[in-house]
Amino acid sequence: MKPKVAFFDFACCEGCQLQVANFGEELLDILEVVDVVNFREVMSENGEDYDIAIIEGSITNQHAVERIKKIREKAKIVIAYGACACTGGINAMKNNFEMPEIMHYVYKDDAKYFDTIPTKAVDQVVKVDYYVHGCPVYPKEFVDVLKCVLQGVEYKVPEKSVCTECKLNENECMFDKGLTCMGPITKAGCNSWCINNGNICFGCRGFVENPAKNAAIEVLKDHGLNPELIIKKINMYNTVLDEKLKKKGEE
Amino acid sequence: MPKTVYVNVEYLTRVEGHGNIVVNVTDGNIEKCNLEIVEAPRLFEGMLRGRSIFEAQHITSRICGICSCGHTLASLQAAEDAIGFKQSAQTEKLRKLLLYQEILDSHILHIYLLAAPDLLGVKSFVPLINSHNDVVRRALRMKKECNNMCEIIAGRHVHPISTTVGGFTKLPKESELDRMRQIMERMQEDMEATVELLTTLTFPSFERDTEYVAIVNDENEYPFLEGDVGSTDGVRFDKHEYKNYINEFVVPHSTAKHTKLSRDSYMVGALARYNLNHEKLNSEAKKAALKLKLEPGTKNPYLNTVAQAVESVYCIEESIKIIDELKETGVKHDEKITVGLNENKNIPVKAGRGIGAVEVPRGILFHDYEIDAEGRIINANCMIPTNQNLNNIERDMRKLVPEILEKTEEEITLFLEMLVRAYDPCISCSTHFLNVKFVK
Numbered sequence: 137m138k139p140k141v142a143f144f145d146f147a148c149c150e151g152c153q154l155q156v157a158n159f160g161e162e163l164l165d166i167l168e169v170v171d172v173v174n175f176r177e178v179m180s181e182n183g184e185d186y187d188i189a190i191i192e193g194s195i196t197n198q199h200a201v202e203r204i205k206k207i208r209e210k211a212k213i214v215i216a217y218g219a220c221a222c223t224g225g226i227n228a229m230k231n232n233f234e235m236p237e238i239m240h241y242v243y244k245d246d247a248k249y250f251d252t253i254p255t256k257a258v259d260q261v262v263k264v265d266y267y268v269h270g271c272p273v274y275p276k277e278f279v280d281v282l283k284c285v286l287q288g289v290e291y292k293v294p295e296k297s298v299c300t301e302c303k304l305n306e307n308e309c310m311f312d313k314g315l316t317c318m319g320p321i322t323k324a325g326c327n328s329w330c331i332n333n334g335n336i337c338f339g340c341r342g343f344v345e346n347p348a349k350n351a352a353i354e355v356l357k358d359h360g361l362n363p364e365l366i367i368k369k370i371n372m373y374n375t376v377l378d379e380k381l382k383k384k385g386e387e
Numbered sequence: 388m389p390k391t392v393y394v395n396v397e398y399l400t401r402v403e404g405h406g407n408i409v410v411n412v413t414d415g416n417i418e419k420c421n422l423e424i425v426e427a428p429r430l431f432e433g434m435l436r437g438r439s440i441f442e443a444q445h446i447t448s449r450i451c452g453i454c455s456c457g458h459t460l461a462s463l464q465a466a467e468d469a470i471g472f473k474q475s476a477q478t479e480k481l482r483k484l485l486l487y488q489e490i491l492d493s494h495i496l497h498i499y500l501l502a503a504p505d506l507l508g509v510k511s512f513v514p515l516i517n518s519h520n521d522v523v524r525r526a527l528r529m530k531k532e533c534n535n536m537c538e539i540i541a542g543r544h545v546h547p548i549s550t551t552v553g554g555f556t557k558l559p560k561e562s563e564l565d566r567m568r569q570i571m572e573r574m575q576e577d578m579e580a581t582v583e584l585l586t587t588l589t590f591p592s593f594e595r596d597t598e599y600v601a602i603v604n605d606e607n608e609y610p611f612l613e614g615d616v617g618s619t620d621g622v623r624f625d626k627h628e629y630k631n632y633i634n635e636f637v638v639p640h641s642t643a644k645h646t647k648l649s650r651d652s653y654m655v656g657a658l659a660r661y662n663l664n665h666e667k668l669n670s671e672a673k674k675a676a677l678k679l680k681l682e683p684g685t686k687n688p689y690l691n692t693v694a695q696a697v698e699s700v701y702c703i704e705e706s707i708k709i710i711d712e713l714k715e716t717g718v719k720h721d722e723k724i725t726v727g728l729n730e731n732k733n734i735p736v737k738a739g740r741g742i743g744a745v746e747v748p749r750g751i752l753f754h755d756y757e758i759d760a761e762g763r764i765i766n767a768n769c770m771i772p773t774n775q776n777l778n779n780i781e782r783d784m785r786k787l788v789p790e791i792l793e794k795t796e797e798e799i800t801l802f803l804e805m806l807v808r809a810y811d812p813c814i815s816c817s818t819h820f821l822n823v824k825f826v827k
Contacts (some may be wrong), residue, residue: 151452160531334556
């Protein structure tokens with residue numbers, strides 16, 4: 137019997153789900169090996185019986201905390217799918233503000249009607265079995281992870297930096313162009329997608345396991361770059377990971 | 388015959404984002420008829436503060452996966468407007484080409500995967516894999532091809548890589564121009580089949596008189612990227628004045644912010660653009676409109692899906708024109724620019740305020756940034772198409788429900804779901820801005 141797969145979305149842009157629809161006709165091949173029972177963005181079928189839960193988005197309110205716990209209870213396998221689920225993603229930028237202040241800035245006096253908590257990655261609430269990093273996910277990596285899930289083997293997220301892939305792609309180093317790039321401290325696995333297209337790495341896949349963050353900031357300062365903007369750049373995708381690192385340091 | 392109806396659709400499917408439809412009718416009286424937005428707040432405007440305008444588009448494209456190119460383009464327009472940067476003719480062409488592809492991609496997704504299942508009496512495209520295999524394959528193929536196009540122009544569709552303030556970090560090669568033209572030629576055939584399919588589908592008949600709002604200009608081109616804001620009630624104003632004309636307001640029975648212009652509500656999106664600018668469509672799109680019997684001045688919101696098909700035809704033809712122009716002149720590769728955070732100060736920056744107003748798949752999108760002398764954002768505001776449509780959707784629902792009260796609760800639910808879907812709402816987009824409505 138084909139394993140039953142359910143997609144669930146939390147706070148996010150739903151762009152990673154869309155990457156699935158973007159497979160084109162290959163999607164039909166994927167549908168031959170799994171049975172998608174729940175995929176709200178494109179399906180009205182609402183299956184509550186599933187083996188594999190693919191979670192998109194971050195946990196940003198109490199309702200979401202309860203919902204993800206229920207999903208974890210039902211699913212045999214939980215996959216954190218995309219930056220928002222894996223690391224809090226761009227949603228975690230809000231954790232750098234005082235919550236009442238930023239809520240008031242956007243919603244004024246109506247802020248009181250919203251249930252909101254600091255952004256959490258999925259694994260800060262429930263156990264996660266597989267990670268597909270990136271904003272958005274890199275489709276090839278998603279297929280690789282899915283293959284591992286179906287065969288019941290572990291998928292290891294690369295622990296080297298984006299630079300290692302970037303060098304193989306023979307891109308000109310952004311630092312040589314006088315620009316800051318998050319490549320040196322960011323997990324590989326995207327085949328240096330952004331640099332291949334001429335832009336810098338924004339660090340969407342999150343820090344490598346042991347990022348030399350302070351050294352990175354020093355190097356950037358040496359290039360005469362505004363430290364405030366650099367720190368902001370680092371915490372665009374790494375606020376939650378930074379919180380985790382600090383906690384680990386304290387322990 | 389007095390009738391009691393309760394409709395409570397939690398997490399409406401086949402729309403982007405989370406919304407509920409709640410309708411209560413007791414003894415024939417409508418007590419409640421609301422589209423509730425239950426998306427978690429994401430606070431984009433708040434998070435943009437203190438960020439460089441050179442990374443704003445990277446952040447704001449993440450507001451929405453379906454219209455990430457549209458957000459990018461509105462963001463770039465606002466940033467460049469604030470610092471007084473003028474895009475090159477080539478950049479303008481490539482940005483337009485990117486927007487056409489996103490509109491095409493989004494419309495195809497909506498027509499086939501989100502709207503068509505209702506018209507074919509199924510819950511999603513999945514059962515259609517067996518019953519209408521060629522149709523599903525065509526839909527997925529067309530979507531994939533739009534993605535391939537975006538990949539060439541901007542690195543990928545969700546979320547574009549090479550689009551930055553100042554231009555593009557990569558530019559298409561000659562061979563890529565050829566490939567794009569081939570893709571668009573294949574798309575012409577698939578689009579013809581799409582129009583053909585739509586002629587066989589029957590949309591619900593329902594009408595409500597409302598105001599339609601879209602970008603208008605005096606050029607001879609159906610406008611998406613440049614122009615004033617215009618309405619079918621004869622209003623026209625500069626985009627910088629949007630806050631003076633478009634009123635956001637709180638309705639007494641709820642805390643939801645809605646918008647209005649000249650009257651109670653207005654609609655944005657494909658149908659609004661069609662009603663305002665149909666004369667400027669190219670001949671192929673006009674032919675499609677004729678074939679689909681889409682009259683100018685159409686007041687049936689369900690036909691927004693048909694207007695999307697007409698626009699899709701338009702986008703394919705215009706994309707081919709742009710590709711041919713680029714082939715003719717050759718791509719100027721010396722315009723390639725990698726800005727980063729503008730560390731090298733290649734682009735002069737000054738304090739100011741900039742507005743971006745772009746027609747994205749679901750209607751007119753505003754980005755509004757106030758920046759300091761170093762190009763850091765002090766204040767940000769985004770006004771999202773779906774947000775502008777919510778008031779109009781609810782007013783449609785309130786007119787529609789009494790007209791279909793004799794139907795079963797299931798049918799009423801379906802008609803309401805289809806109505807909301809026709810607007811192709813993008814709820815993730817709208818919620819960092821919208822207020823949740825609490826119904827007691």
